[in-house]
Amino acid sequence: MIAAIEKAEFLYHQIADKLEKQIEKGVLKSGDKLLSVRQLSKEQGISMSTAYLSYVQLENKGLIEARPKSGYYVRFTPHTCLMISKIEPVKSDIKKISVDEMITMIYKNLTAESVIKFSLAAPGVEFLPAAKLNKAMNEALRKSKYSCLNYENLQGNVLLRKQIARLAFNWGGVITEDDVVTTQGCMEAIVFCLKAITQPGDTVAIDAPNYFGIFHAMQSLGLKVLEIPNHPDTGLDMDYLQRAIEKVKIKACVFVPNFNNPIGSLMPELTKKQLVKLLAEKDIPLIEDDIYGELYFGKQRPKTCKSFDKTGNVLLCSSVSKSLAPGYRVGWVIPGKYKEQLIRIKLIHSCSNATPTQTAIGIFFEKGRYELHLRNLRKALYTNYLKYVRTITNYFPADTKLSQPQGGYVLWVELNKNVNAFELYQKAIEQNISITPGQIFSADARFTNYIRIGFGILYNDEVEKSLKTLGNLIAKLST
Amino acid sequence: MIAAIEKAEFLYHQIADKLEKQIEKGVLKSGDKLLSVRQLSKEQGISMSTAYLSYVQLENKGLIEARPKSGYYVRFTPHTCLMISKIEPVKSDIKKISVDEMITMIYKNLTAESVIKFSLAAPGVEFLPAAKLNKAMNEALRKSKYSCLNYENLQGNVLLRKQIARLAFNWGGVITEDDVVTTQGCMEAIVFCLKAITQPGDTVAIDAPNYFGIFHAMQSLGLKVLEIPNHPDTGLDMDYLQRAIEKVKIKACVFVPNFNNPIGSLMPELTKKQLVKLLAEKDIPLIEDDIYGELYFGKQRPKTCKSFDKTGNVLLCSSVSKSLAPGYRVGWVIPGKYKEQLIRIKLIHSCSNATPTQTAIGIFFEKGRYELHLRNLRKALYTNYLKYVRTITNYFPADTKLSQPQGGYVLWVELNKNVNAFELYQKAIEQNISITPGQIFSADARFTNYIRIGFGILYNDEVEKSLKTLGNLIAKLST
Numbered sequence: 038m039i040a041a042i043e044k045a046e047f048l049y050h051q052i053a054d055k056l057e058k059q060i061e062k063g064v065l066k067s068g069d070k071l072l073s074v075r076q077l078s079k080e081q082g083i084s085m086s087t088a089y090l091s092y093v094q095l096e097n098k099g100l101i102e103a104r105p106k107s108g109y110y111v112r113f114t115p116h117t118c119l120m121i122s123k124i125e126p127v128k129s130d131i132k133k134i135s136v137d138e139m140i141t142m143i144y145k146n147l148t149a150e151s152v153i154k155f156s157l158a159a160p161g162v163e164f165l166p167a168a169k170l171n172k173a174m175n176e177a178l179r180k181s182k183y184s185c186l187n188y189e190n191l192q193g194n195v196l197l198r199k200q201i202a203r204l205a206f207n208w209g210g211v212i213t214e215d216d217v218v219t220t221q222g223c224m225e226a227i228v229f230c231l232k233a234i235t236q237p238g239d240t241v242a243i244d245a246p247n248y249f250g251i252f253h254a255m256q257s258l259g260l261k262v263l264e265i266p267n268h269p270d271t272g273l274d275m276d277y278l279q280r281a282i283e284k285v286k287i288k289a290c291v292f293v294p295n296f297n298n299p300i301g302s303l304m305p306e307l308t309k310k311q312l313v314k315l316l317a318e319k320d321i322p323l324i325e326d327d328i329y330g331e332l333y334f335g336k337q338r339p340k341t342c343k344s345f346d347k348t349g350n351v352l353l354c355s356s357v358s359k360s361l362a363p364g365y366r367v368g369w370v371i372p373g374k375y376k377e378q379l380i381r382i383k384l385i386h387s388c389s390n391a392t393p394t395q396t397a398i399g400i401f402f403e404k405g406r407y408e409l410h411l412r413n414l415r416k417a418l419y420t421n422y423l424k425y426v427r428t429i430t431n432y433f434p435a436d437t438k439l440s441q442p443q444g445g446y447v448l449w450v451e452l453n454k455n456v457n458a459f460e461l462y463q464k465a466i467e468q469n470i471s472i473t474p475g476q477i478f479s480a481d482a483r484f485t486n487y488i489r490i491g492f493g494i495l496y497n498d499e500v501e502k503s504l505k506t507l508g509n510l511i512a513k514l515s516t
Numbered sequence: 517m518i519a520a521i522e523k524a525e526f527l528y529h530q531i532a533d534k535l536e537k538q539i540e541k542g543v544l545k546s547g548d549k550l551l552s553v554r555q556l557s558k559e560q561g562i563s564m565s566t567a568y569l570s571y572v573q574l575e576n577k578g579l580i581e582a583r584p585k586s587g588y589y590v591r592f593t594p595h596t597c598l599m600i601s602k603i604e605p606v607k608s609d610i611k612k613i614s615v616d617e618m619i620t621m622i623y624k625n626l627t628a629e630s631v632i633k634f635s636l637a638a639p640g641v642e643f644l645p646a647a648k649l650n651k652a653m654n655e656a657l658r659k660s661k662y663s664c665l666n667y668e669n670l671q672g673n674v675l676l677r678k679q680i681a682r683l684a685f686n687w688g689g690v691i692t693e694d695d696v697v698t699t700q701g702c703m704e705a706i707v708f709c710l711k712a713i714t715q716p717g718d719t720v721a722i723d724a725p726n727y728f729g730i731f732h733a734m735q736s737l738g739l740k741v742l743e744i745p746n747h748p749d750t751g752l753d754m755d756y757l758q759r760a761i762e763k764v765k766i767k768a769c770v771f772v773p774n775f776n777n778p779i780g781s782l783m784p785e786l787t788k789k790q791l792v793k794l795l796a797e798k799d800i801p802l803i804e805d806d807i808y809g810e811l812y813f814g815k816q817r818p819k820t821c822k823s824f825d826k827t828g829n830v831l832l833c834s835s836v837s838k839s840l841a842p843g844y845r846v847g848w849v850i851p852g853k854y855k856e857q858l859i860r861i862k863l864i865h866s867c868s869n870a871t872p873t874q875t876a877i878g879i880f881f882e883k884g885r886y887e888l889h890l891r892n893l894r895k896a897l898y899t900n901y902l903k904y905v906r907t908i909t910n911y912f913p914a915d916t917k918l919s920q921p922q923g924g925y926v927l928w929v930e931l932n933k934n935v936n937a938f939e940l941y942q943k944a945i946e947q948n949i950s951i952t953p954g955q956i957f958s959a960d961a962r963f964t965n966y967i968r969i970g971f972g973i974l975y976n977d978e979v980e981k982s983l984k985t986l987g988n989l990i991a992k993l994s995t
Contacts, residue, residue, distance in 0.1 A: 056637065162665050171657045178653060179557060185843050186843050187843050188837075189639070206889045221700050221869070228866075232736070250864065254821070254865070256710070257861065259716065356861050358667075363870075364665050364667055364870065366869060366870040382736065385729065389843075391844055391845040391870050391873050392845075393653065393876075473923070
């Protein structure tokens, strides 16, 4: 019996070693699907349990991974993924934001069809359930004779709000439709929250680097921005935040705990709890942007800060723009104790939102199609991510460092110090490749040698070719 | 020959007198359609020309009117339509606006299905081309495999913008799609314009009385409001405006030249020209709200101020919310020389607008269905208006005075000085009737004995009954 066990152990080590070599040599590449346990057992003439143990060994080494209901996949090879350098703390705490011409330029170039848009942090259409969404829209139009014609309920379509409340269960929320206010996408949700709880001249803390749209919105509202460092590996600098609260009157915080854009990091549950507690004690409302929350690579839907909120101090913002239908502009806020203010702001600025799109998304949710779609999207997106990483690792200079996002659409890439990311942007766009230069992710254009690469476009030969071109451009600028 | 002419003259006088008596006695009521000229000639055994002359005589007396391609209709009887009292000029020029609890209350009560909503300034669904709009939406979804899924062009759907440019011809505009920026309804358009050209603390002039949403938007943007009196009969007080410009630094104007809400008045072309010239000289941008412009009772689409704009100083705002599809939230701005600022504001606050609704409206316009629908809507709305006036004249106290709107959805009603309009509102809502008290149409709640009655609900027995109830309530409060 002991001999049999030893033999099995020898066998699965042997199989695992063979597979490891294949991965090292690139025969098996990041994102490739491995044989199922049953197939491996047949192919190698070994028992199912030996085959299983081989995979477990490779999994423990971090070379492959199991994905629920899908099988085993090759992970990216870890030695290519370095730790991103520690970001220097913000030099002066509060900055006047200046208008960024770069952003206008990037947006203008996005309209050209021929450009391959790594600057998007959104899904390619191939990932979206077009036919089923159209079906939901048709159902919306046919609900009654005059469906979708009238002004929608000011707080938002009731069916949609019910479904948002139902889905909240996944992130640990216990709410009803009365707690939800719909908006025209997540950006409008955040702007409304800021308008509801701040006055021009107030200081608002955000995690940095951050989505450039947030800076613009704050500037437009006359707010001062206080950046709290958020590192891909070590996460939000809670000490920094605590010291800042003692020094400056912070009127509100806007954080992206789940898969921050551009870093892709996930705030641990414990930090979320601490953050919510700290801000409740100091009576500082937290605007939580959870737009990427459903797009996790891990095993579970991460919780939100809102799920730890006992005082109604957290305003959760989200939408379907990144996960289902960018063009529908359907978003929402769960504004806690600021609900009345929020509805008032909505009434003033846009009255109600569109009826057809809200109804269609409500129906899509109601039929359970969203959960099904998300399961597929997460798998496809993760595979896509691995392929991008593999290609970048192959073609970018060796000193390139990559973030390890745990969800979402973007890679945060640290380049050689000699590279000016905006210069790279300009050279890349000449080749019809659009990337996002790091400069626009902080108020003081700090991230000069960083770029953000969105991996939302379905991986194909053109993507590979464009990433290769990009790698060559970076190599030239690195010297 | 002379005898024949005299006989004909005698005849048509006779016929006209008979008809006049029928109108006086109420046998023929406001809004009733008269026989066609051919039918009248047959019925009375007179020639076509005699029948025609009878109608011309009644028309000259203001008792009936011809509507293009529709025939002759009884107008409301003029003696019931008094001149509305001259509004006292604004006492103090600039006011701090206070939050109005009335508005919140009115909006809350609007969600109840059982309430008859004279407080709406929008079309009843029966007036809207539901089936054809659904068809347009289906075409939008089927345009290509991934139609309507992606983020829309930031400036707005191109097809829609082209069509808006085409339709501009009707109000005297010569523009291209590049001059148009789409928005989420007209309210968002006006808010974006204000944000693009003002700073908190600036003073903005508006015509008064005015739609209460404008006050709220300005308050929310930290603006001071300067009200320029606008009278149902004498129109915008241009002298007052000129004096105000000399005294106060006005940063922008927001006017509704075509069928102001609540007055329904139409600014004469000459005044429009003068206004545009004056404001261009003083370098004060004019935000022109033309949301009711297509809903004219007269023979021609009224021109806009924008059509006289030679310097790009006029920002025209409109939408389909009042004329086609309230629930679609499709609006636009033609922002003249402020285009870049406007697009920037749009990017910050809402990114792009929804794709499916914009595409559907674009297709509806492209197929020429909008013009067809508008022709029907205008006729139906005017008939509806006449029926409302008839009923109000019958059931409201004799000292009630009515505006004579030349388009749009609303009647501005002056009641006995003893009536407090908000008290009336409260008593009416107990009977499931919602009206809009005059108080909320000015910053200082000046119009205490005025109410606005929307006539957008298709006239029926319930409307009649509710107006009768309202008349009784007013009578009780008048003593």
